[in-house]
Amino acid sequence: STSKEVLGYPISIFFIVVNEFCERFSYYGMRAVLVLYFKYFLRWDNDLATSIYHTFVALCYLTPILGAIIADSWLGKFKTIIYLSIVYAIGQVTMAVSAIHDITDKDRDGTPDNMTFHVAMSMVGLFLIALGTGGIKPCVSAFGGDQFSEHQEKQRRTFFSVFYLCINGGSLLSTIITPILRAQECGIYTQEKCYSLAFGVPAALMVVALVVFIVGSGMYYKAEPQGNIMLDVCKCIGFAISNRVRHRGKQYPKRKHWMDWAEDRYDKLLIAQIKMVLKVLFLYIPLPMFWTLFDQKGSRWTLQATTMDGNFGALVIQPDQMQTVNPILILTLVPIMDSLIYPLIQKCVNFTPLRRMTVGMLMAAIAFVCAGLVQIEIDKTLPTFPSASQSQLKLLNMGNSPLTVNLTGLDPIDLPAGRLFFVTAFLFCCFVVICLFENKKSIELTSLILECTMRKDIVICTLWQNLSKTIELPSFDSNDITATEDIKPNTAHMALQIPQYFFITAGEVMFSVTGLEFSYSQAPNNMKAVLQAGWLLTVAIGNFIVLIVAEVAKIPEQWAEYILFASLLIVVCVIFSIMAHFYTYINPAEIEAQFMKKGDDNDEDDKKQLQKGMEMVKRNSTGSHSYDGDDDDDERKKTKM
Numbered sequence: 001s002t003s004k005e006v007l008g009y010p011i012s013i014f015f016i017v018v019n020e021f022c023e024r025f026s027y028y029g030m031r032a033v034l035v036l037y038f039k040y041f042l043r044w045d046n047d048l049a050t051s052i053y054h055t056f057v058a059l060c061y062l063t064p065i066l067g068a069i070i071a072d073s074w075l076g077k078f079k080t081i082i083y084l085s086i087v088y089a090i091g092q093v094t095m096a097v098s099a100i101h102d103i104t105d106k107d108r109d110g111t112p113d114n115m116t117f118h119v120a121m122s123m124v125g126l127f128l129i130a131l132g133t134g135g136i137k138p139c140v141s142a143f144g145g146d147q148f149s150e151h152q153e154k155q156r157r158t159f160f161s162v163f164y165l166c167i168n169g170g171s172l173l174s175t176i177i178t179p180i181l182r183a184q185e186c187g188i189y190t191q192e193k194c195y196s197l198a199f200g201v202p203a204a205l206m207v208v209a210l211v212v213f214i215v216g217s218g219m220y221y222k223a224e225p226q227g228n229i230m231l232d233v234c235k236c237i238g239f240a241i242s243n244r245v246r247h248r249g250k251q252y253p254k255r256k257h258w259m260d261w262a263e264d265r266y267d268k269l270l271i272a273q274i275k276m277v278l279k280v281l282f283l284y285i286p287l288p289m290f291w292t293l294f295d296q297k298g299s300r301w302t303l304q305a306t307t308m309d310g311n312f313g314a315l316v317i318q319p320d321q322m323q324t325v326n327p328i329l330i331l332t333l334v335p336i337m338d339s340l341i342y343p344l345i346q347k348c349v350n351f352t353p354l355r356r357m358t359v360g361m362l363m364a365a366i367a368f369v370c371a372g373l374v375q376i377e378i379d380k381t382l383p384t385f386p387s388a389s390q391s392q393l394k395l396l397n398m399g400n401s402p403l404t405v406n407l408t409g410l411d412p413i414d415l416p417a418g419r420l421f422f423v424t425a426f427l428f429c430c431f432v433v434i435c436l437f438e439n440k441k442s443i444e445l446t447s448l449i450l451e452c453t454m455r456k457d458i459v460i461c462t463l464w465q466n467l468s469k470t471i472e473l474p475s476f477d478s479n480d481i482t483a484t485e486d487i488k489p490n491t492a493h494m495a496l497q498i499p500q501y502f503f504i505t506a507g508e509v510m511f512s513v514t515g516l517e518f519s520y521s522q523a524p525n526n527m528k529a530v531l532q533a534g535w536l537l538t539v540a541i542g543n544f545i546v547l548i549v550a551e552v553a554k555i556p557e558q559w560a561e562y563i564l565f566a567s568l569l570i571v572v573c574v575i576f577s578i579m580a581h582f583y584t585y586i587n588p589a590e591i592e593a594q595f596m597k598k599g600d601d602n603d604e605d606d607k608k609q610l611q612k613g614m615e616m617v618k619r620n621s622t623g624s625h626s627y628d629g630d631d632d633d634d635e636r637k638k639t640k641m
Contacts, residue, residue: 004219009155015216016144017159021166022209023085023140026092027133029174029202031057032320033182035299036306037195041099042119050299050550056126057295058543061536063134065230068529070135072228077143078220081136085210088132092203094125099195102188110190138532146223172327178202179318233274233530236266269595273524276588280522281534283354283579289572290511291542292549293364293565294504297323299546301371304558305497307378309490317494325498329505337509353518354580360511361573365566367503372562374500378492379559524588 004011034056038049071080097103098121104114112118141163148156182198185191240262247261255261259271259278305319345351386392397403397415405413519531555561 008152009159010147010219010221012147012216012219012221013144013159015212015219016140016147017162017166019209019213020140020163021170022205022212023088023133023136024167024170025174026088026202026206026209027129027174028171029178029205030092030095030129030199031298032175032178032323033195033198035302036182036320037099037122037199039303039306040193041101041195042115042122046300046303047550047554049303050296051547052126053299054295054543054546054550056130057298058540058547059127059130060134061540061543063131064137064536065533067135068138068533069228069230071139072225073231074225076222076225077139077146078217078222081139081143081213082210084132084135085206085213086132087128088136089203089206089210091125091128091130091132092199092206094121094128096196096199096203098122098125099199101192101196102190105189108189110187110192138529143220147221168327168331172324174202175324175327176321179320182320183318228529229526230530230533232270233277233527236262236270236274239265240271269592272591272595273527273588276586276591277523277527277530279583279586280519280531283576283583284534284538286572286576286579287515287538288542288545289569290361290364290507291539292545293368293569294508295539295543296546296565297326297501297504300558300562301497301500304371304375304378305494307382307490308492308494308496310494312495319494322494322497322501325501326505326508329502330509333506333509334513352580352585353514353521354583356510356514357518358573358577358580360507360509360514361569361576363503363507363510365569365573367500367507368562368566368569370500370503371497372559372566374492374496375559375562377496379557381488381491383488522586522588524592 006014035049035053038044038052039046042049044052067080067084071077075083098118101110101112101118104112104117106113141160144159144163145156148159178198178201181201182193182195184194184197186194186197237259240259243261243264244258257275259275262271302320302323305322308319310317310319310321342351342356349355393407395405395413395415397417400417402417403415405415407413516535519535520528523531549555549561549565553561553564555564
């Protein structure tokens with residue numbers, strides 16, 4: 001049975017659509033500001049922030065497999081969505097609490113004193129979010145499709161269009177709004193960037209999503225669990241492998257395909273279907289490298305935007321708002337590609353799905369070349385920062401006369417009045433700021449002769465830097481003020497990132513959309529869930545590759561890392577194009593029909609044999625020689641039968 005209808009649609013789907021919009025707003029809103037939360041709130045470096053970000057994304061694409069198995073084999077879709085949405089909401093609330101700096105800021109300086117508490121809370125929150133969002137991902141859309149009856153095929157198609165529109169709408173709005181919330185200042189004792197609000201609003205939306213879904217509970221059609229095809233596939237493959245290992249001797253006849261060793265226990269049609277799926281999964285092997293590049297728009301590219309100027313005149317773009325370019329371009333490029341670009345290319349060459357995917361990978365590689373060129377321009381505008389094995393000495397002349405500073409091993413440094421100067425060298429001391437005070441009424445830096453070695457005075461200077469001291473300044477004329485910039489404002493404009501976003505989005509449309517279309521066309525209907533699991537697994541592996549490169553490679557120049565990723569994807573693209581060249585397109589329906597026909601033929605043969613046997617019995621039982629009541633005749637009849 002289905003729920004009551006409005007305009008031909010079940011009322012229940014309206015609750016599902018609102019739920020999906022709120023959930024996607026919650027997820028993408030939290031994810032948009034996540035890497036900046038790691039960098040500026042938890043004070044992690046770029047590599048660690050990138051690594052944890054991609055670990056989280058990878059988990060979000062691993063847990064859907066678990067959610068699908070739980071829903072199909074145990075709880076059903078409805079209960080799975082309810083239970084994991086509760087876990088999801090708890091995770092979002094935990095993230096919002098972890099971003100409240102006042103909880104551990106005992107000295108009221110705006111910086112948390114117990115960073116371990118905030119790190120632990122955020123890690124627990126992210127794990128619960130990954131479990132929740134991934135677990136319900138394969139259930140919600142399928143549950144919505146279950147609400148329609150067989151005669152509502154048109155309405156079902158419209159529902160899925162609206163459903164995915166809600167996904168993009170929630171993603172777009174949240175990526176615009178949450179960075180604005182993050183940029184606000186809030187706090188009980190000190191005003192800091194409001195990450196708690198940026199996480200709190202998505203948490204509230206997730207609670208709304210859960211409440212809306214529960215309200216519609218009495219209207220849903222709730223199908224009972226029917227078993228998960230992925231488990232059957234894994235069992236069949238496992239039996240084929242184990243059976244092949246047991247019969248590896250020469251005395252056993254060879255079989256055409258290694259999956260044929262499962263014929264001793266499993267149906268031939270199921271084995272044929274698994275063979276079709278394995279052909280597609282083999283093509284998936286190179287695909288994780290695309291996702292390695294694609295998902296860095298939320299990590300490395302966002303961090304790149306923090307060193308750029310987001311002033312677009314009347315509009316100031318936050319670094320994490322640049323990600324909105326992606327969904328905007330998707331909504332623009334998908335119809336253009338389908339109605340204009342693909343038909344034009346098809347007139348010149350046979351633009352098969354695998355060729356589209358290859359071009360999509362090349363587009364992503366071009367995007368990272370663009371990102372590398374942008375990074376080179378950014379590096380020209382940045383000051384020279386010390387490396388991990390260096391320290392930096394900052395000389396500040398606040399007097400009215402020029403100074404000459406002599407440092408051991410270096411040429412004398414002329415420091416004009418009201419200016420600062422940086423000296424970077426290989427030192428064992430920490431960052432040192434040297435200032436001398438003649439009296440409480442003025443601040444002047446007199447001539448110095450400083451030897452930067454491991455001497456007591458260096459240690460003393462370092463300790464003195466951390467002391468808090470109140471200094472009274474005399475009245476002065478505003479004309480006497482000299483402006484000195486420690487680090488100049490960002491001058492590379494964020495608009496320079498638009499080309500790389502264009503190419504990565506074009507690559508996504510050609511690779512991701514086409515890849516799913518190709519996969520579904522090459523697999524039987526009952527195996528599409530297996531391919532979806534394999535596709536999500538490639539996304540997870542791609543994010544783990546980013547984690548490995550960020551933590552192991554430790555490439556000092558960011559532009560070089562971008563070029564490295566682009567080069568790796570080009571190599572993988574060549575490998576994939578070779579694999580695609582030898583791939584033979586199939587029609588799963590025809591192959592299944594052949595097996596069904598063989599089964600029908602076998603059934604027909606069995607029927608003919610049975611009919612023939614019955615006729616023989618009939619002739620023998622009605623012959624001219626009758627043995628009525630004879631036991632030998634009864635025995636003869638039984639033997640013939």
